[in-house]
Amino acid sequence: xxxxxxxxxxxxxxxxxxxxxxxxxxxxxxxxxxxxxxxxxxxxxxxxxxxxxxxxxxxxxxxxxxxxxxxxxxxxxxxxxxxxxxxxxxxxxxxxxxxxxxxxxxxxxxxxxxxxxxxxxxxxxxxxxxxxxxxxxxxxxxxxxxxxxxxxxxxxxxxxxxxxxxxxxxxxxxxxxxxxxxxxxxxxxxxxxxxxxxxxxxxxxxxxxxxxxxxxxxxxxxxxxxxxxxxxxxxxxxxxxxxxxxxxxxxxxxxxxxxxxxxxxxxxxxxxxxxxxxxxxxxxxxxxxxxxxxxxxxxxxxxxxxxxxxxxxxxxxxxxxxxxxxxxxxxxxxxxxxxxxxxxxxxxxxxxxxxxxxxxxxxxxxxxxxxxxxxxxxxxxxxxxxxxxx
Amino acid sequence: xxxxxxxxxxxxxxxxxxxxxxxxxxxxxxxxxxxxxxxxxxxxxxxxxxxxxxxxxxxxxxxxxxxxxxxxxxxxxxxxxxxxxxxxxxxxxxxxxxxxxxxxxxxxxxxxxxxxxxxxxxxxxxxxxxxxxxxxxxxxxxxxxxxxxxxxxxxxxxxxxxxxxxxxxxxxxxxxxxxxxxxxxxxxxxxxxxxxxxxxxxxxxxxxxxxxxxxxxxxxxxxxxxxxxxxxxxxxxxxxxxxxxxxxxxxxxxxxxxxxxxxxxxxxxxxxxxxxxxxxxxxxxxxxxxxxxxxxxxxxxxxxxxxxxxxxxxxxxxxxxxxxxxxxxxxxxxxxxxxxxxxxxxxxxxxxxxxxxxxxxxxxxxxxxxxxxxxxxxxxxxxxxxxxxx
Numbered sequence: 001x002x003x004x005x006x007x008x009x010x011x012x013x014x015x016x017x018x019x020x021x022x023x024x025x026x027x028x029x030x031x032x033x034x035x036x037x038x039x040x041x042x043x044x045x046x047x048x049x050x051x052x053x054x055x056x057x058x059x060x061x062x063x064x065x066x067x068x069x070x071x072x073x074x075x076x077x078x079x080x081x082x083x084x085x086x087x088x089x090x091x092x093x094x095x096x097x098x099x100x101x102x103x104x105x106x107x108x109x110x111x112x113x114x115x116x117x118x119x120x121x122x123x124x125x126x127x128x129x130x131x132x133x134x135x136x137x138x139x140x141x142x143x144x145x146x147x148x149x150x151x152x153x154x155x156x157x158x159x160x161x162x163x164x165x166x167x168x169x170x171x172x173x174x175x176x177x178x179x180x181x182x183x184x185x186x187x188x189x190x191x192x193x194x195x196x197x198x199x200x201x202x203x204x205x206x207x208x209x210x211x212x213x214x215x216x217x218x219x220x221x222x223x224x225x226x227x228x229x230x231x232x233x234x235x236x237x238x239x240x241x242x243x244x245x246x247x248x249x250x251x252x253x254x255x256x257x258x259x260x261x262x263x264x265x266x267x268x269x270x271x272x273x274x275x276x277x278x279x280x281x282x283x284x285x286x287x288x289x290x291x292x293x294x295x296x297x298x299x300x301x302x303x304x305x306x307x308x309x310x311x312x313x314x315x316x317x318x319x320x321x322x323x324x325x326x327x328x329x330x331x332x333x334x335x336x337x338x339x340x341x342x343x344x345x346x347x348x349x350x351x352x353x354x355x356x357x358x359x360x361x362x363x364x365x366x367x368x369x370x371x372x373x374x375x376x377x378x379x380x381x382x383x384x385x386x387x388x389x390x
Numbered sequence: 391x392x393x394x395x396x397x398x399x400x401x402x403x404x405x406x407x408x409x410x411x412x413x414x415x416x417x418x419x420x421x422x423x424x425x426x427x428x429x430x431x432x433x434x435x436x437x438x439x440x441x442x443x444x445x446x447x448x449x450x451x452x453x454x455x456x457x458x459x460x461x462x463x464x465x466x467x468x469x470x471x472x473x474x475x476x477x478x479x480x481x482x483x484x485x486x487x488x489x490x491x492x493x494x495x496x497x498x499x500x501x502x503x504x505x506x507x508x509x510x511x512x513x514x515x516x517x518x519x520x521x522x523x524x525x526x527x528x529x530x531x532x533x534x535x536x537x538x539x540x541x542x543x544x545x546x547x548x549x550x551x552x553x554x555x556x557x558x559x560x561x562x563x564x565x566x567x568x569x570x571x572x573x574x575x576x577x578x579x580x581x582x583x584x585x586x587x588x589x590x591x592x593x594x595x596x597x598x599x600x601x602x603x604x605x606x607x608x609x610x611x612x613x614x615x616x617x618x619x620x621x622x623x624x625x626x627x628x629x630x631x632x633x634x635x636x637x638x639x640x641x642x643x644x645x646x647x648x649x650x651x652x653x654x655x656x657x658x659x660x661x662x663x664x665x666x667x668x669x670x671x672x673x674x675x676x677x678x679x680x681x682x683x684x685x686x687x688x689x690x691x692x693x694x695x696x697x698x699x700x701x702x703x704x705x706x707x708x709x710x711x712x713x714x715x716x717x718x719x720x721x722x723x724x725x726x727x728x729x730x731x732x733x734x735x736x737x738x739x740x741x742x743x744x745x746x747x748x749x750x751x752x753x754x755x756x757x758x759x760x761x762x763x764x765x766x767x768x769x770x771x772x773x774x775x776x777x778x779x780x
Contacts, residue, residue: 159647163552168670173679240679250652255666256659256675257549258652262640269646276645280558285646289563289630295685 002028002275005089005119007110008101009033010041012206013124013150016267017099017275018045024272024281032089034102034110037061043068046077053078053092055085083109090114097275099150100125103206104330105372108132112365115139115147122274124150126225131323132368133228134361147229148274153222154229155270156248156261161230164253172226173250173258175242176300179214182241186304192343194336211333212307215346216300217325220311224322227315234315239308241298246287263287306347314354319361321354323368324375328353331379340387349386353378392418392665395479395509397500398491399423400431402596403514403540406657407489407665408435414662414671422479424492424500427451433458436467443468443482445475473499480504487665489540490515493596494720495762498522502755505529505537512664514540516615521713522758523618524751538664539619543612545660546638546651547620554643562616563640563648565632566690569604572631576694582733584726601723602697605736606690607715610701614712617705624705629698631688636677653677696737704744709751711744713758714765718743721769730777739776743768 004021008014014035021028030049035042036057042065046054054077056062062081069077080088083106090098090110098114100107101124111128114121116139123129128136140147149155153174161169180199181192197214198207212218216239223237240250250260263269264287272283302309307329314321332349335341341349353375362368394411398404404425411418420439425432427447432455436444444467446452452471459467470478473496480488480500488504490497491514501518504511506529513519518526530537539545543564551559570589571582587604588597602608606629613627630640640650653659654677662673692699697719704711722739725731731739743765752758 159553159649163549163649164670171679238680240682247650250679252677252679253670254672255662255670256653256673256677257663257670258677258679259549259553260637260650260652262648262650263646272645273647280554280643280645280647282644283646287642287646287648289561289640289642289648289687290628290689292630292687294687297679297682297684299680 002096003031003094004028004275005032005034005092005095005098005114006030006101007034007086007090007099007107008036008103008125009045010035010038011101011103013099013101013267013271017101017271018049020268020272020275021049023283027281028275031095032092034086034089036102039064039068047072047074050074051077052094053080053089055080055082055089057081086110087113090119091117095119097122099271099275100128101150103127103208105131105369108368109365112136112139115143115145118143118145120146120148122148122150122271126151126221127326129225129228130221130326131372132365133225133322135363135365135368137228137231146277148277149229150267150270150274151222152265152267152270153249154225155273157226157230157251159261159273160249160251160259163251163259166231168253168255169230169232169236169251170254171252172230172232172237173252174219174222174226174237174239175245175247175249176216176219176239177213177245178241178243178298178300179216181214181304182243189304190342190344194339197336197343207337208330208333211336211346212329215307215343216305217307217311217329217346217350220308221326223311224315234312239300241300243296246292246295262289307350310347310350310354317359319359320357320371321359323362323371324353324357325350327372327375328379331376331383335383335387340383340390345386349379349382352382393421393484393486394418394665395422395424395482395485395488395504396420396491397424397476397480397489397497398426398493398515399435400425400428401491401493403489403491403657403661407491407661408439410658410662410665411439413673417671418665421485422482424476424479426492429454429458437462437464440464441467442484443470443479445470445472445479447471476500477503480509481507485509487512489661489664490518491540493517495521495759498758499755502526502529505533505535508533508535510536510538512538512540512661516541516611517716519615519618520611520716521762522755523615523712525753525755525758527618527621536667537619538667540657540660540664541612542655542657542660543639544615544619545663547616547641549651549663550639550641550649551620553641553649556621558643558645559620559622559641560626560644561642562620562622562627563642564609564612564616564627564629565635565637565639566606566609566629567603567635568631568633568688568690569606571604571694572633579694580732580734584729587726587733597727598720598723601726601736602719605697605733606695607697607701607719607736607740610698611716613701614705624702629690631690633686636682636685652679697740700737700740700744707749709749710747710761711749713752713761714743714747715740717762717765718769721766721773725773725777730773730780735776739769739772742772
């Protein structure tokens with residue numbers, strides 16, 4: 001029986017993780033849940049799963065949850081709050097596995113703490129790897145802690161890598177759907193509206209990641225994540241546009257063999273893989289290979305998708321540049337959704353933030369978070385200026 | 391350093407194996423070569439590779455080779471002949487690895503002998519597995535001898551299987567190019583000429599295997615081979631038609647993940663994989679993934695490709711039925727190439743031979759060879775009768 005801590009339990013990945021726990025009661029149990037601000041959802045999860053510990057964002061929210069649990073006669077669930085509460089969930093002695101699914105860098109400290117506590121981690125939070133990949137992977141290596149990627153591309157790569165040795169890897173090929181603007185003339189990019197950009201062709205996801213999929217910045221973050229997770233150079237990672245998102249990624253070995261992973265586009269599959277690794281439980285998430293007719297591929301257009309180029313450049317520089325890339329993008333995407341800047345304002349903002357970011361290599365989480373704050377501040381100022389000029 | 395015995399050294403796979411030895415002199419050496427009737431080619435190979443032992447089909451051919459080698463001043467190469475000679479090559483104490491690449495069931499005894507002698511075997515001879523798969527795999531299991539498939543489909547499957555446990559395999563999907571008649575109306579099948587059937591869209595191969603690719607009987611033999619090699623039931627093997635032959639095969643696991651292997655269509659790649667396993671040496675056999683544009687798939691039409699249906703049926707019955715399928719096909723293909731029977735006469739002959747074949751399960755190689763002879767005799771009689779009726 002594996003006892004799980006889920007960081008980000010009320011989010012999309014958190015909920016999918018709990019649905020896997022529900023399907024495999026003989027394999028998994030819930031040890032702790034760290035949620036954010038959604039008291040209702042956290043209450044329902046606590047009642048259903050009876051974890052040892054639940055954490056919410058603030059003391060006030062934690063108090064409300066405590067009261068509701070007492071009212072419902074649930075007394076065995078402890079409630080805590082804040083970053084310390086999340087870290088307590090991540091390091092709970094009775095937990096065997098931690099799912100890191102808090103969006104953004106706010107899950108960073110708890111993920112780091114889980115690794116330091118020797119817990120195997122399922123990583124659904126790519127910002128953690130982008131911002132602090134070197135720190136997290138070093139800590140994991142030193143303690144021999146497995147890091148299991150939960151997003152579909154890196155999960156696919158993790159599977160394909162089992163077919164050879166690490167020094168036999170030539171290139172990791174990440175597939176990209178190409179987003180909704182794969183074929184739109186570049187001249188029309190400036191006038192793309194938030195409504196158009198929020199329509200993703202194959203995946204249903206959160207708002208930021210949907211915009212990041214349209215700019216391909218999301219694929220850029222995945223390139224950086226792949227470098228960190230699998231210890232390869234940026235020149236060893238390439239992107240191929242594959243509109244059907246059927247092949248989730250590929251690994252090319254030095255002998256010439258390429259392995260590819262195919263499955264339904266359902267996040268429960270990589271979650272199940274990470275939770276049960278190295279076993280593969282039987283699931284009903286079947287891909288109908290007999291119905292497969294056509295798979296298409298094309299080269300990504302770096303002119304059209306400036307964000308992808310910027311991400312490769314940030315990966316090459318390393319250190320604070322990936323942090324700045326991610327932070328600037330988050331600010332720029334919010335500004336785009338608020339109609340403060342145009343769609344092309346997103347790469348413009350990132351490029352300017354990167355240009356003003358020095359080369360530096362943080363070695364601690366507080367240094368990472370400081371670099372993140374500086375980049376956000378710079379991005380906000382740029383966005384405010386751009387919004388005035390509109 | 392791995393010392394190789396190559397059974398079938400002057401054939402296409404044998405020559406490709408030697409070209410791999412040439413490319414990786416720091417990894418491989420030649421211990422013994424078993425050739426057939428081509429004295430010139432065997433002479434050149436013996437001079438170049440200086441094996442300890444060379445075997446030819448008959449005593450007369452062996453004498454001619456001995457004389458030529460003495461004339462050339464090559465004295466360290468021993469020459470032998472016949473089935474005993476081939477077995478001596480296969481069991482040579484100084485050989486570390488045996489490549490089984492003699493076409494047809496004539497390589498069977500030597501392949502069995504190699505396994506009994508504890509030599510890891512690279513299997514390029516699918517008839518061995520089809521005719522005596524149960525005997526060979528049992529012997530290999532008992533002696534813990536690795537069997538490494540060299541044909542591209544099973545080699546792909548072998549790679550994909552490394553990503554999970556054997557009891558986690560749901561379905562093995564073999565890809566088939568579909569041959570040149572994938573889209574020809576069924577009514578025109580009877581009038582297909584040998585010239586038309588010898589044009590294979592993606593692979594350049596021998597004459598029988600090219601015809602077998604056009605009837606999909608070759609894929610049927612591969613289905614049976616997959617059952618034997620990977621210990622799965624016929625219902626766990628499926629065929630998908632994939633005209634580009636880019637994906638060489640796929641393995642579907644019970645959790646829903648499917649792994650696929652992609653590479654150039656060059657037999658040197660599976661040969662290198664088998665010889666170097668579990669390592670992957672760097673090669674120049676690169677597949678240009680950046681140039682990949684489209685992969686197509688369709689369901690095989692069992693009405694159009696009767697031979698594929700017959701192979702699945704023979705696999706289900708097991709025992710002598712796969713032996714009879716293979717033997718009848720070899721006779722029928724020869725008769726088709728000699729214009730004695732029509733293209734549809736091939737499945738007709740096989741179906742009649744299978745109908746007259748009892749259910750029996752041979753447990754020794756002589757029993758297998760006897761069943762093979764009986765089926766061939768039946769097929770020859772049917773063919774002669776059909777030729778008279780034409």
